[in-house]
Amino acid sequence: MRAQLERDFERFGRDLPRDFAGYVRERYRIDLSARYLGFPLPHPVGKGSGQLSLNQDQLEADRDAGLAFVVLKTVIAEDPAGERSMGAWAVHETRMKVERRRSSAGRESWTVTWKGRGWDRPFEEYLALVRAAAELTRSGALIAVPSVKYHLPALGEPFREAEYRHTTEALARAWGSEPLPLEKDFSPTLAGDRLADEQAQILRWLREVPGQIRAGATGAPPRLALKLMNARHDDDFQLRMLEAARGADALVVFNRLWSVEQAVAYGGYDLSARNLRVLAALRERGLDHPPLTGTGNVSTGQVLLEYARLGCESVQLHTLFQLPLSEYPAVSGSRQQRALHLLFFDPTCGVIAGLLALEAAGELSRVGGELRFLDLCRSAGEKH
Ligand SMILES: Cc1cc2nc3c(=O)[nH]c(=O)nc-3n(C[C@H](O)[C@H](O)[C@H](O)COP(=O)(O)O)c2cc1C
Numbered sequence: 216m217r218a219q220l221e222r223d224f225e226r227f228g229r230d231l232p233r234d235f236a237g238y239v240r241e242r243y244r245i246d247l248s249a250r251y252l253g254f255p256l257p258h259p260v261g262k263g264s265g266q267l268s269l270n271q272d273q274l275e276a277d278r279d280a281g282l283a284f285v286v287l288k289t290v291i292a293e294d295p296a297g298e299r300s301m302g303a304w305a306v307h308e309t310r311m312k313v314e315r316r317r318s319s320a321g322r323e324s325w326t327v328t329w330k331g332r333g334w335d336r337p338f339e340e341y342l343a344l345v346r347a348a349a350e351l352t353r354s355g356a357l358i359a360v361p362s363v364k365y366h367l368p369a370l371g372e373p374f375r376e377a378e379y380r381h382t383t384e385a386l387a388r389a390w391g392s393e394p395l396p397l398e399k400d401f402s403p404t405l406a407g408d409r410l411a412d413e414q415a416q417i418l419r420w421l422r423e424v425p426g427q428i429r430a431g432a433t434g435a436p437p438r439l440a441l442k443l444m445n446a447r448h449d450d451d452f453q454l455r456m457l458e459a460a461r462g463a464d465a466l467v468v469f470n471r472l473w474s475v476e477q478a479v480a481y482g483g484y485d486l487s488a489r490n491l492r493v494l495a496a497l498r499e500r501g502l503d504h505p506p507l508t509g510t511g512n513v514s515t516g517q518v519l520l521e522y523a524r525l526g527c528e529s530v531q532l533h534t535l536f537q538l539p540l541s542e543y544p545a546v547s548g549s550r551q552q553r554a555l556h557l558l559f560f561d562p563t564c565g566v567i568a569g570l571l572a573l574e575a576a577g578e579l580s581r582v583g584g585e586l587r588f589l590d591l592c593r594s595a596g597e598k599h
Contacts, residue, residue, distance in 0.1 A: 216243065220567055224560040228545040231552045233281040235559065245570055246587045247559075249283065250528040251508055252396050252440045252465045254358045256283040259519065259588060260558060262551075263467075263510050263531035264289050264362040264400060264442070266311060266329070271347045274359055278351060280551035284358035286531060287348055289400040290334040290341045292365040292382035297338075300366035300375055304404065307335040313537050318484035324514050325534050325542075326482045332404055333364055338385070345389040353392070361386055362398040362442070365424065367405070370416045374427050383431035393435035398467065399424060401444040403480035407473040411444075414452055421459035440508070442467035445489060447475070453493045457504055467508045467531060468494065482534055487512035487521075494525035507592075516558045516566035520573075523591045 219242065232238060236247045236257040249259035261284035262268055262277055268287045277285050293299045308331030316326040334341055341361075348359035363382060366375040387395040401420070405411055421441065429436035441463040443456055453469070460466055469490050471480040490511045497504065509522030510531040519530055535554045543553035544561065559566045570586050573579040579586055 216571060217562065217568075219243075220560065220562045220565075220571075224544070224556075224562050224565075227556050227560055229547055231281065231545070231548055231556050233279065235281060235555065239559070239567060240585070243567060243571075244581070244585045245567060246585045246589075247566070249588055250506060251284050251358065252360065252398075252506075253438055254284065254396070256358065256529060258283050258559070259523065259527075259529040260513075260555060261285060261358075261508075261529060261531050262536060263533045264398065265533045266331075267533060267536055268359075269334075269344075271344065274348060274351055274357065276549055277359075277551055278357040280549050281555060282357065282551055283529065284360065285348075286398055287341075287344060287359060287361045288334050289362040289364050289398075289402070290338065290382075292363055292378045293338055294375065294377040295381050298378070300378060301333070301364050304332040304364055304402070305335050306330070306332040308332075311537070313534075313539070316481060316483035316485075318488065320484065320488065322484040324483040324512055325538060327534050327537055328479050328481070330479065332402070333400075342385060342389040345386055346391070349390045349392070352396075358396075360396045360398060360440075361390075362400050364400050364402065364405075365428070367410060367420050367424075369410065370413060370419065374423065376427065376431070379427045380431040383428055383437065384433060387432055387434060387437065395432070395437040396440075397428070397437045398440045398442050399428065399463075400442045401470065403444055403471045403473045406444040406446050406470075407475065407478065407480075411446060414446075414448060414455075417446060418455060418459040421456055422462065425460075425462035438464050440465040440467055442510075443469050445469045445472050445486070447473060450489075450493050450496060454496055454500070454502070457493075457497055458502060461504060463505050465506045465508060466504065467510055468527070469511065471511065482512050484512055487518055491521055491525060494522070494527070498525055513558070515564040516561060516569050517564040519558055519566055520569045520591065523588065526592050528589060528592045 247258040249256040264286040509527035545553035
């Protein structure tokens with residue numbers, strides 16, 4: 216198997232087959248099947264919301280590369296008059312800087328520095344992208360899901376229901392079939408905002424937002440993932456956030472860290488270390504929670520498997536799809552293909568090598584002759 220993996224790493228570095236998951240199942244008897252927001256996936260790797268999911272061309276390139284799912288850029292909700300309570304998040308900024316980042320523990324990785332925020336074009340254009348995403352999803356080639364930032368009130372203030380209703384309805388119509396899958400983004404820029412100073416306020420959002428979104432739909436209620444921020448409070452509060460968010464159908468854990476000094480969001484090993492620490496505490500306490508999807512510095516198969524072993528049934532990446540070409544071991548293909556190649560086939564820190572090592576250590580067993588990725592994610596605490 217090791218020799219086979221070396222050979223596959225070499226040849227797939229020139230050309231990764233779109234259905235590499237089918238190949239892995241046949242050749243290695245490893246079932247990479249995964250899940251995101253109720254969708255079955257051929258493998259666990261998708262693209263997180265951001266500047267890499269702004270248009271149909273990007274979605275088609277993701278489909279061709281073989282990504283399992285994509286979350287569209289976050290749109291800012293609006294009411295029937297076009298008013299947006301979170302309008303400050305619709306910032307136009309094109310410049311992104313891909314930088315090395317050393318974590319506080321001295322580990323090198325990458326981060327993307329960018330001063331922009333949400334979707335900065337007309338809502339109508341976003342609806343056109345949602346129509347294209349729905350078509351791709353229905354074709355079975357790629358799951359592509361919209362993302363929204365809705366009104367978040369201060370304590371004592373009501374939610375702006377008209378904004379919730381108008382936006383959810385418009386997205387559901389554009390999606391065209393039921394139910395609408397949807398991510399609600401609580402972003403790092405929000406974590407850095409004065410609105411998020413108060414813990415009680417954040418907990419109220421997490422408890423009440425799912426009901427607000429569902430109440431806004433006239434047809435079947437949307438299937439809803441909450442993408443949680445890393446609040447500027449301690450790990451215990453992060454666990455209280457997870458508890459408060461139990462009304463969602465899935466949780467994306469956790470968006471980037473916020474640097475107060477530089478006023479930018481960042482990632483790297485500081486981000487994955489914090490996320491994994493909180494997920495380990497969640498597992499230790501055996502708290503009940505919706506299915507999890509990990510995000511944050513998934514830069515090797517090893518990091519991916521760490522998220523999986525703490526319950527994440529899939530992962531969402533952004534930074535790894537933006538590195539300089541010289542950073543990937545593959546010599547051709549799109550960045551998405553090169554990232555998949557690295558994540559799955561690297562003979563030392565790829566997912567296949569990692570799953571075989573877990574089997575050798577007696578930590579994962581074959582079922583019906585197969586090693587199954589989802590077996591890693593199981594825990595007593597989960598609902599399903
Ligand atoms: C430039 C940039 C823009 C982003 N925009 C959004 C966004 O609009 N909505 C959102 O939910 N997440 C956004 N993210 C977060 C990513 O989806 C992802 O969760 C995060 O970067 C952690 O993954 P990574 O370490 O692989 O980059 C953005 C990230 C970057 C780097």
